[in-house]
Amino acid sequence: MGSASYAARRSQLETYFDRTAAETWARLTSTAKVSRIRETVRAGRDEMRATLLSWLPEDLSGRRILDAGCGTGALAIEAARRGADVIAIDIAGNLVNVARERAPSDLKGSIEFHVGDMLNPELGSFDHVVAMDSLIHYQPADIADTVAKLMARTRQSIVITFAPKTPLLTVMHNVGLLFPRGDRAPAIVPVTATTLCDLLEDRFEAGDWTNTRTQLVTSGFYKSQAFELKRA
Structure with missing residues (x-):
């Protein structure tokens, strides 16, 4: 479904x-007490999730949403509360199990949980795709390839996040290596918005999709940039 890398x-x-x-x-994704470093990451993720949800229609009734990299299910739950039929998928089965447990009983019929690859064609097509912090660990070309494959199955919009490549972020990554291993996330791959746009434009017909907005979220050691594509 994807490249070798x-x-x-x-x-x-x-x-x-x-x-x-x-x-x-x-x-981290609960209300339990965590370290100060993780508190900043939790706050940043909460802000980013709210941002991505705000870019979707307020009323999602009848809309089919792919939560690509659902983790413990917070975004999927919020989308379902707004009426969406959500396909929530993650490569980590243990996290999907947590998501299933956390889903309110009245919403479980609106969320279909899967363990596996977001590119699995058996998942079908969607009105909207959201990939929050699930592509930030991949090479830029693989991010673009993944988005291009999802474009073919998406009717309205795709929202992803990426790690913005800035001098400050590079310094923060280097400083982060000094902290205990338990406070480290897997290595992310920074990319500039310009590079990502260029890679995406190479993969779809001009005019078919447009980059409508982008927004940076920064909270301590959390730094991620939202990026929206809409079908013209």
């Missing part, structure tokens, strides 16, 4: 999120 990186991430750090990520 995509498959190799996906395997590494599966090992990390499903085995090494499943408990850590379940705690």
Whole structure:
């Protein structure tokens, strides 16, 4: 479904999120007390999730949403509350199990949880795709290839996040290596918005899709940039 580099990186991430750090990520995405470093990451993720949800229609009734890299399910739950039929998928089975447990009973019929690859064609087509912080660990070309494959199955919009390549972020990454291993996330791959736009334009017909907006979210050691594509 993806390139060799995509498959190799996906395997590494599966090992990390499903085995090494499943408990850590379940705690991070709860209300449990965490370290100051993780508090900044939690706050940043909360802000980013709210941003991505605000870019979707307020009323999602009848809309089919792919939550690509659903983690413990917070975004999927909010989309379902707004009436969406959500396909929530993640490579980490342990995190998907947490998401299933956290889903309110009255919404479980609106969220279909899967363990596997977001590019699986058996998942079908969608009105909207959201990939929050699930592509930031991949090479820029693999991010563009993944988005291009999702474009073919998406009717209205795709919203992703990427790690913006800036001098400050590079310094922060280097400083982060000094902290205990338990406070480190898997290595991310920064990319500039210009580079990402150029890579995407090479992969779809001019005029078919447009980049409508982008927004940077920064919170301590969390730094991620939202990027929206809409079908023309």
